[in-house]
Amino acid sequence: MAGQMAEQFLQSRYRRRQRRNTLATTLALAATALGLGWLVLILGALLWQGFSGLSLAVFTEMTPPPGSAGGLLNPIVGSLMLTALAIVIGTPIGILAGTYMAEYGRYDVLTTVVRFINDILLSAPSIVVGLFIYEIMVAPMGHFSGFAGGVALAVLVIPVVVRTTEDMLTLVPNALREAATSIGLPRSLAITRICYRAARAGMVTGVLLAVARISGETAPLLFTSLNNQFWSTNLNAPISSLPVVIFQFALSPYKDWQALAWTGALIITMAVLALSITARALVATGKQS
Amino acid sequence: MDSSRGQSVADIALQERALIAPAAGRRAKVLDRLRLGDAAFRQLTRAAAIGVLVLLSAVIISLIRGSIPALKTFGFGFLFSERWNPVTEIFGALPAVYGTVITSFIAMLFAVPIGLMIAFFLTELCPQWLRRPIGIAIELLAGIPSIIYGIWGLFVFAPFLQETLQPFLIDTLGNVPFIGPVFGGPPYGIGMLTAGLILAIMVLPFITSISRDVFEAVPPVLKEAAYGIGCTKWEVTRNVVLPYARVGVIGGIMLALGRALGETMAVTFVIGNAHRISASLLAPGTTISATIANEFTEAVGDLYTSALIALGLILFVITFIVLAIARYLLLRIERRIG
Numbered sequence: 001m002a003g004q005m006a007e008q009f010l011q012s013r014y015r016r017r018q019r020r021n022t023l024a025t026t027l028a029l030a031a032t033a034l035g036l037g038w039l040v041l042i043l044g045a046l047l048w049q050g051f052s053g054l055s056l057a058v059f060t061e062m063t064p065p066p067g068s069a070g071g072l073l074n075p076i077v078g079s080l081m082l083t084a085l086a087i088v089i090g091t092p093i094g095i096l097a098g099t100y101m102a103e104y105g106r107y108d109v110l111t112t113v114v115r116f117i118n119d120i121l122l123s124a125p126s127i128v129v130g131l132f133i134y135e136i137m138v139a140p141m142g143h144f145s146g147f148a149g150g151v152a153l154a155v156l157v158i159p160v161v162v163r164t165t166e167d168m169l170t171l172v173p174n175a176l177r178e179a180a181t182s183i184g185l186p187r188s189l190a191i192t193r194i195c196y197r198a199a200r201a202g203m204v205t206g207v208l209l210a211v212a213r214i215s216g217e218t219a220p221l222l223f224t225s226l227n228n229q230f231w232s233t234n235l236n237a238p239i240s241s242l243p244v245v246i247f248q249f250a251l252s253p254y255k256d257w258q259a260l261a262w263t264g265a266l267i268i269t270m271a272v273l274a275l276s277i278t279a280r281a282l283v284a285t286g287k288q289s
Numbered sequence: 290m291d292s293s294r295g296q297s298v299a300d301i302a303l304q305e306r307a308l309i310a311p312a313a314g315r316r317a318k319v320l321d322r323l324r325l326g327d328a329a330f331r332q333l334t335r336a337a338a339i340g341v342l343v344l345l346s347a348v349i350i351s352l353i354r355g356s357i358p359a360l361k362t363f364g365f366g367f368l369f370s371e372r373w374n375p376v377t378e379i380f381g382a383l384p385a386v387y388g389t390v391i392t393s394f395i396a397m398l399f400a401v402p403i404g405l406m407i408a409f410f411l412t413e414l415c416p417q418w419l420r421r422p423i424g425i426a427i428e429l430l431a432g433i434p435s436i437i438y439g440i441w442g443l444f445v446f447a448p449f450l451q452e453t454l455q456p457f458l459i460d461t462l463g464n465v466p467f468i469g470p471v472f473g474g475p476p477y478g479i480g481m482l483t484a485g486l487i488l489a490i491m492v493l494p495f496i497t498s499i500s501r502d503v504f505e506a507v508p509p510v511l512k513e514a515a516y517g518i519g520c521t522k523w524e525v526t527r528n529v530v531l532p533y534a535r536v537g538v539i540g541g542i543m544l545a546l547g548r549a550l551g552e553t554m555a556v557t558f559v560i561g562n563a564h565r566i567s568a569s570l571l572a573p574g575t576t577i578s579a580t581i582a583n584e585f586t587e588a589v590g591d592l593y594t595s596a597l598i599a600l601g602l603i604l605f606v607i608t609f610i611v612l613a614i615a616r617y618l619l620l621r622i623e624r625r626i627g
Contacts, residue, residue: 021521031406096337120612125551131601135351188330216434219553250440276432
């Protein structure tokens with residue numbers, strides 16, 4: 001009798017545990033489907049809304065006044081210029097700082113502090129960077145400018161490059177450094193000629209990720225490079241950029257502007273996805289070799 | 290310094306000339322140059338590393354300097370005042386801070402359980418060959434720029450919520466005593482709830498990828514022992530993996546929270562930008578970052594600009610604290626994994 005009851009008790013307990021496991025498994029599956037579904041939903045909406053507007057005119061014509069046809073040439077060129085400027089400013093600083101952390105000061109207190117601060121900068125709100133550049137560049141200069149926009153983006157580039165450079169240089173085997181030193185190569189040459197070469201794929205990945213990160217950034221550009229309706233490649237004046245144009249056009253009441261905003265959004269997303277997939281592929285081949 | 294160390298390179302540098310004139314003076318010159326270059330490079334990298342610290346300090350200092358006029362005028366009341374009136378130049382941060390906290394809270398409410406469940410799926414349930422593709426796809430969500438979430442939220446997600454979820458919430462929960470006002474009012478589509486949900490999608494990848502990494506770092510012996518005594522997959526994750534990875538998971542959650550608090554563009558599109566505190570989650574509101582993004586270029590007068598920069602300072606301080614805690618926790622688990 002007692003044995004039977006115990007048996008029953010164990011049985012029901014076992015079934016309850018099984019049920020709970022099934023429930024959790026189902027929920028996990030549902031959560032994953034939700035996450036993937038969302039990616040599909042967003043990409044689908046982008047393709048649906050943006051693809052119809054995609055034409056040659058988008059890449060050859062200027063942004064139109066409301067109610068007429070046009071393209072996105074000036075914001076595309078502006079975005080490319082701002083991105084290039086940010087990479088040119090941010091990459092050397094990032095690589096040098098990462099080099100110090102991985103090579104000279106791997107066990108320094110300074111490195112620990114810089115790593116901590118860098119990781120915080122990595123996720124710091126980008127709109128605050130915009131305010132910062134406004135304070136130190138736009139306000140003293142008295143006008144909005146492409147330079148300010150580029151520097152604001154560079155501030156976002158630096159932490160990404162620092163992080164990947166340090167990680168990748170740390171992975172370079174010490175035997176390489178020892179070999180370089182044993183033939184009498186000075187430390188600086190050992191780093192630039194040997195370690196950089198060994199870590200090249202990873203470091204390029206860092207730069208690609210940085211480009212991906214900044215190419216959709218809007219918040220730091222709103223009050224640094226502002227916007228420009230007209231063709232301008234003057235970095236000392238307000239300059240148009242894709243994200244800011246998308247922001248302005250999407251929130252406007254005009255249908256053509258909204259359509260152009262969708263097309264711009266599609267272009268940016270495709271560029272960013274292509275960059276991040278390339279970066280991943282680079283890391284994968286780097287790991288194999 | 291031992292001169293023989295630099296010998297071979299100095300010789301290479303001299304190479305041809307060394308054959309003609311093995312002058313000791315020239316060799317020494319080359320060595321000196323190398324030594325100088327070495328020291329210069331070292332100092333250059335050091336300066337760049339210190340530059341990162343200078344950058345952060347400069348951000349803080351410039352924000353403090355910019356917000357002095359507003360803080361002088363309103364004092365600590367700035368934090369607790371609900372009024373935001375550019376015409377009479379009376380500014381208070383409370384509605385923006387409130388909106389920032391509430392939208393981030395909604396985001397974490399959804400993103401944490403979903404993110405953890407995806408990590409559970411990826412580490413325990415998913416077939417090996419599918420793990421990488423699914424992991425990458427989830428991480429791609431993190432790569433999509435926030436302005437894309439904004440435009441999608443405004444044109445697709447908000448109208449969808451306006452027609453489905455919001456009327457449903459108003460009809461069912463809107464009349465329940467106590468919590469009724471939270472779901473009251475007309476369905477605008479845009480508002481705090483919509484912004485919170487969009488934020489949840491945006492921070493989901495951070496929680497998932499960090500949780501997955503720390504789940505995978507749990508020693509297999511522990512899991513095998515649990516499976517060995519007959520635990521189910523859920524029990525192993527719930528009672529062995531999760532407690533072991535706790536610190537890292539919390540670090541990931543804090544990191545995601547830091548992102549949610551500072552997120553700008555996606556929120557700006559769908560929050561409605563109304564400077565008031567409403568009981569209803571369906572009502573439009575504002576956040577710190579949305580206020581700055583919407584009003585900064587149009588701000589006339591030093592006090593208005595300064596009030597917006599002061600908002601930025603508040604945001605920066607909050608996110609700095611949250612991110613610092615996140616990094617500290619993640620550092621701890623990194624050390625343990627070694």
